[in-house]
Amino acid sequence: xxxxxxxxxxxxxxxxxxxxxxxxxxxxxxxxxxxxxxxxxxxxxxxxxxxxxxxxxxxxxxxxxxxxxxxxxxxxxxxxxxxxxxxxxxxxxxxxxxxxxxxxxxxxxxxxxxxxxxxxxxxxxxxxxxxxxxxxxxxxxxxxxxxxxxxxxxxxxxxxxxxxxxxxxxxxxxxxxxxxxxxxxxxxxxxxxxxxxxxxxxxxxxxxxxxxxxxxxxxxxxxxxxxxxxxxxxxxxxxxxxxxxxxxxxxxxxxxxxxxxxxxxxxxxxxxxxxxxxxxxxxxxxxxxxx
Amino acid sequence: xxxxxxxxxxxxxxxxxxxxxxxxxxxxxxxxxxxxxxxxxxxxxxxxxxxxxxxxxxxxxxxxxxxxxxxxxxxxxxxxxxxxxxxxxxxxxxxxxxxxxxxxxxxxxxxxxxxxxxxxxxxxxxxxxxxxxxxxxxxxxxxxxxxxxxxxxxxxxxxxxxxxxxxxxxxxxxxxxxxxxxxxxxxxxxxxxxxxxxxxxxxxxxxxxxxxxxxxxxxxxxxxxxxxxxxxxxxxxxxxxxxxxxxxxxxxxxxxxxxxxxxxxxxxxxx
Numbered sequence: 234x235x236x237x238x239x240x241x242x243x244x245x246x247x248x249x250x251x252x253x254x255x256x257x258x259x260x261x262x263x264x265x266x267x268x269x270x271x272x273x274x275x276x277x278x279x280x281x282x283x284x285x286x287x288x289x290x291x292x293x294x295x296x297x298x299x300x301x302x303x304x305x306x307x308x309x310x311x312x313x314x315x316x317x318x319x320x321x322x323x324x325x326x327x328x329x330x331x332x333x334x335x336x337x338x339x340x341x342x343x344x345x346x347x348x349x350x351x352x353x354x355x356x357x358x359x360x361x362x363x364x365x366x367x368x369x370x371x372x373x374x375x376x377x378x379x380x381x382x383x384x385x386x387x388x389x390x391x392x393x394x395x396x397x398x399x400x401x402x403x404x405x406x407x408x409x410x411x412x413x414x415x416x417x418x419x420x421x422x423x424x425x426x427x428x429x430x431x432x433x434x435x436x437x438x439x440x441x442x443x444x445x446x447x448x449x450x451x452x453x454x455x456x457x458x459x460x461x462x463x464x465x466x467x468x469x470x471x472x473x474x475x476x477x478x479x480x481x482x483x484x485x486x487x488x489x490x491x492x493x494x495x496x497x498x499x500x501x502x503x504x505x506x507x508x509x510x511x512x513x514x515x516x517x518x519x520x521x522x523x524x
Numbered sequence: 525x526x527x528x529x530x531x532x533x534x535x536x537x538x539x540x541x542x543x544x545x546x547x548x549x550x551x552x553x554x555x556x557x558x559x560x561x562x563x564x565x566x567x568x569x570x571x572x573x574x575x576x577x578x579x580x581x582x583x584x585x586x587x588x589x590x591x592x593x594x595x596x597x598x599x600x601x602x603x604x605x606x607x608x609x610x611x612x613x614x615x616x617x618x619x620x621x622x623x624x625x626x627x628x629x630x631x632x633x634x635x636x637x638x639x640x641x642x643x644x645x646x647x648x649x650x651x652x653x654x655x656x657x658x659x660x661x662x663x664x665x666x667x668x669x670x671x672x673x674x675x676x677x678x679x680x681x682x683x684x685x686x687x688x689x690x691x692x693x694x695x696x697x698x699x700x701x702x703x704x705x706x707x708x709x710x711x712x713x714x715x716x717x718x719x720x721x722x723x724x725x726x727x728x729x730x731x732x733x734x735x736x737x738x739x740x741x742x743x744x745x746x747x748x749x750x751x752x753x754x755x756x757x758x759x760x761x762x763x764x765x766x767x768x769x770x771x772x773x774x775x776x777x778x779x780x781x782x783x784x785x786x787x788x789x790x791x792x793x794x795x
Contacts, residue, residue, distance in 0.1 A: 281735075283662075301622040343618075348541075351527075388533075454577065
């Protein structure tokens, strides 16, 4: 019986490729399962960032993770964005291409943020059709990530996990499941994160993100500038127990610590993946989701 | 009530995020409804308070993107004035490029009308230089033309030769010493003395490997490079230069040797 039921590559545990670490990485080529690169930092560059990514790609698997596809926007998809992304994908040959289930601008104006969609049938159909366009343009499937949100709309008609699943099934894409974002939203919007996991089909999940956030008292703010907290490690263990050793990223986007710190967090995640793999198979897949 | 469409929802949230200067006036319809009509009540904080996270985030991202590209401008005006400048810029100029790193593209033109430029008249040109540096950083660097190709060019072919330059090469001219100011961007302002008056500078922005380099051009060099970049063949470019220079002819051959040695030329076509 296959533990990895999806069609997504199992890369192990990686970290984000950040400019702060370019020198160290290209000098020491440290042990690391894979790197995730923010697509926009490279797709419009033929200078140093591009050469760094190219060099890293020669030594490690790479995933391209976008932040401005704006798959949920009411505006048409930006053809220039798709062209640039496609060119980068063809050059880098990443193991995974992903972006977020959100919108980042409307009426031609960019808001440069991962903004929440209403969880409606209209949005499911809209996003699913557009993912089809993106996948056709790139010639490969993508993953969409669940985002942190600070508000929810009154006119949403389904819980977030149903929305995410409906989009993935309708579009034929996969899910990049950010366990920190689930935790942040669970606290902000008062639901049980285990209900979220129970609502997701494991075969749709191609990757995990793990990150830290900031507690603003009245709500949690997703900042990616802290270590992963214990409850999020707990969710990760539960997700790995349900679905197996899915590709995992330790994600820092601000106040980025030394590379060794990132590597240590990745090692912690790797230990969880390895431990679960050592469990008897029956245990490791028992209690799995509906998928 | 009919639920709002996706576009209506996004227009409503956008109006809550972008700074006041950009917000469209009250238009009635769903956008005019109070926040409570759109958002679920939230346990800890009211939805309206949480919306502020998005508005703050927008300003913070624009400021960060500007600070990344315009370190010298920020250094000159100071951290607080720069934050205010970023806020005003974000209010006046909608960001239209998907890439946040290009959100500051219009800062030079914005600065030319900003009050700061009254006290610091070199700011728009300094910002133009910084944008050119950012563009050069990301530009392609093609295999350069072998300098011996130029040296081997028969004399009669020179006038009809058209040289193409690297996309990373740019010229920025100012009535102010913008290169001196740019180079002082990491020195404490209190320790920096730069004479401003009657010190025009023309700057060549280029690359050495992946690092951006800025160097001074004297006026004839600047004119010649400008003509070449506009696509003029060498004959016409050099004649125009000779007509504009009094006294001894400038050492054009030395310039070409230096520029070719630095890899600035990518190809040579004989017209």
